[in-house]
Amino acid sequence: MTREAMEFDVAIVGGGPAGLSAAIRLKQLAASENREVSVCLVEKGAEIGAHILSGAVFDPRALDELIPDWKAKGAPLVTAAAEDRFLFLTGKFAVPLPTPPQMVNRGNYIISLGNLCRWLGREAEAQGVEIFPGFAAAEVLYDEAGAVLGVATGDQGVGRDSKPTANFQQGVELRARYTFFAEGCRGSLSESLIKRFDLRKDSDPQTYGIGLKELWEVAPAKHRPGLVVHTVGWPLDAATYGGSFLYHLENNQIAVGFVVGLDYANPYLSPFDEFQRFKTHPRIRPTFAGGRRVAYGARALNEGGFQSIPGLVFPGGALIGCSAGFLNVPKIKGSHTAMKSGILAAEAAWSAIKAGGRASRLDAYPDALRRSWVWRELKRARNVRPAFRFGLLAGIAYSALDTYVLRGRAPWTFRHHPDHARLRPAREFREIAYPKPDGQVSFDKLSSVFLSGANHEENQPGHLVLKDPAVPLSVNLGRYGGPEARYCPAGVYEFVETAGEKRLQINAQNCVHCKTCDIKDPTQNIVWKTPEGGGGPNYPNM
Numbered sequence: 001m002t003r004e005a006m007e008f009d010v011a012i013v014g015g016g017p018a019g020l021s022a023a024i025r026l027k028q029l030a031a032s033e034n035r036e037v038s039v040c041l042v043e044k045g046a047e048i049g050a051h052i053l054s055g056a057v058f059d060p061r062a063l064d065e066l067i068p069d070w071k072a073k074g075a076p077l078v079t080a081a082a083e084d085r086f087l088f089l090t091g092k093f094a095v096p097l098p099t100p101p102q103m104v105n106r107g108n109y110i111i112s113l114g115n116l117c118r119w120l121g122r123e124a125e126a127q128g129v130e131i132f133p134g135f136a137a138a139e140v141l142y143d144e145a146g147a148v149l150g151v152a153t154g155d156q157g158v159g160r161d162s163k164p165t166a167n168f169q170q171g172v173e174l175r176a177r178y179t180f181f182a183e184g185c186r187g188s189l190s191e192s193l194i195k196r197f198d199l200r201k202d203s204d205p206q207t208y209g210i211g212l213k214e215l216w217e218v219a220p221a222k223h224r225p226g227l228v229v230h231t232v233g234w235p236l237d238a239a240t241y242g243g244s245f246l247y248h249l250e251n252n253q254i255a256v257g258f259v260v261g262l263d264y265a266n267p268y269l270s271p272f273d274e275f276q277r278f279k280t281h282p283r284i285r286p287t288f289a290g291g292r293r294v295a296y297g298a299r300a301l302n303e304g305g306f307q308s309i310p311g312l313v314f315p316g317g318a319l320i321g322c323s324a325g326f327l328n329v330p331k332i333k334g335s336h337t338a339m340k341s342g343i344l345a346a347e348a349a350w351s352a353i354k355a356g357g358r359a360s361r362l363d364a365y366p367d368a369l370r371r372s373w374v375w376r377e378l379k380r381a382r383n384v385r386p387a388f389r390f391g392l393l394a395g396i397a398y399s400a401l402d403t404y405v406l407r408g409r410a411p412w413t414f415r416h417h418p419d420h421a422r423l424r425p426a427r428e429f430r431e432i433a434y435p436k437p438d439g440q441v442s443f444d445k446l447s448s449v450f451l452s453g454a455n456h457e458e459n460q461p462g463h464l465v466l467k468d469p470a471v472p473l474s475v476n477l478g479r480y481g482g483p484e485a486r487y488c489p490a491g492v493y494e495f496v497e498t499a500g501e502k503r504l505q506i507n508a509q510n511c512v513h514c515k516t517c518d519i520k521d522p523t524q525n526i527v528w529k530t531p532e533g534g535g536g537p538n539y540p541n542m
Contacts, residue, residue, distance in 0.1 A: 003173050008038045009353055011150050011176035013137040013189060015043035016052055017335045018321025019182030020120040021066055022342035027127035029350040039129045040174055042153060044136035046534045048121035049114035051513060053213055053297040053542045055245055055257060056113040057081055057105050057228055062339035076115045079250045081105035082226030089234040094283040100403060102330040105228050110247045112541045113335060136533035140189050141173060148316030150175035156532050159459050177358040178349045179317040185300045186515040188530050190323035199311035204416040206304040206325055210516050212275045212489055213257035215541060218291035223252045235277045238392040240264045244278055262419040262520050266429045270486035273434040276442035288441045296451040297539050298489035298514040302327045304416050306382035312366045320345045328377055329385040337374045344368045380408025386416060423522045426481030445491040449510045453538030456509050456531055463531035464506050471525045472504035480522055487520045512537045
């Protein structure tokens, strides 16, 4: 069947901060010259913001550049960061540490990034951007010369047997002069482009963390709007990178989260259970006792930084935002850099469109990025995260040296290695005995997934595919103790026994699209494919 096709100047995949900033900037540039530019944006979530999850303490620098009058326009930046605390946790105590200068949040805001994206989406639509939520970009289109021609949305109404059902709707081709890929961390199409065009030939592998987050309503007496708390130490051991955050928003709400670097070695470690255990600490538990947990979610985040930025352009398109990886790990922020990347890509595309270009390389975009504050910021921070591979105390010591003495200008650069290759055999570790959830401040995975709003059409092809069905038992379970049952924060993978034989069961309905399995699987046997649009989590105020 011939798919319906729509033509645009620029097509954008992903309705996060980078994609929406690019769309808005394109329309601003065209309006400033009394010209037209056609822009569409496709988002796999049921609505803009449905799949957006971040802490988030937001640096408004890029927003100031994009929409200087955002306050007058009612952007949802309500609670200014007022106080920073940085704690080292032991099993019983919380030791105050000096707040590193990168983590000082004066001038920043505690926000819901999902709500900011919803607002940016309305701004984009008001300027004429065509936004298609609930439609997942499932395929990159190429022309005869191999240049990117656009994307096709996935077919809907395809049954588990891969045959059309009565509800079948064929995908649509969105063809464009230029296509921006703003899918977020470990985007499926973005990763295929990185491989096809060998965009990592001059960069390190990307490295990642898994971030888990809950939104709580607490008693007014326990709420301090503007308070920002970060912790390191317990419950993680000194060899595992990670830490927590507690951000006090408005309306008696607190965002609490936990991040674990996916370069951890112990296959018995469960990031979800470490998060739940963290909340039982004697200095943390009282904040949530008697409160109400209202939302849960999880998402992988890029931690490779400067040395892991791939090539950003290829014939017909560009990678922007977390599809490329612009998170400043010591600062614990990436939305401002993602937005700036979208702005710069839009400016490069507009210049090319005015010159009548199509399918050329937008080299002006990475050139502008290298001249921008994004490049300087990430270069200065490049050695902090990889220093923690030597352990928590060594990482803290090096971070102090790099920040206060070297000021990010060290003549060396620490290199990265793939996260999946860092996992060690189970025989080298003892199994971790996690406490049972108490149902008051700590909870199980299934009740947590319920709060994520995750849902998928059951009668569709599985979007979590094994290259070799024998590997989970022969290698992952036999050598690594079945780590997929622990690194997944949504209970998607579990080993079950039937008639005396074990097998891996994949509960794809639970998937919150965090991409951890795609990253941490030690044999890289799991392939994360794009499911039907509108599926996955549906995050409110996250």
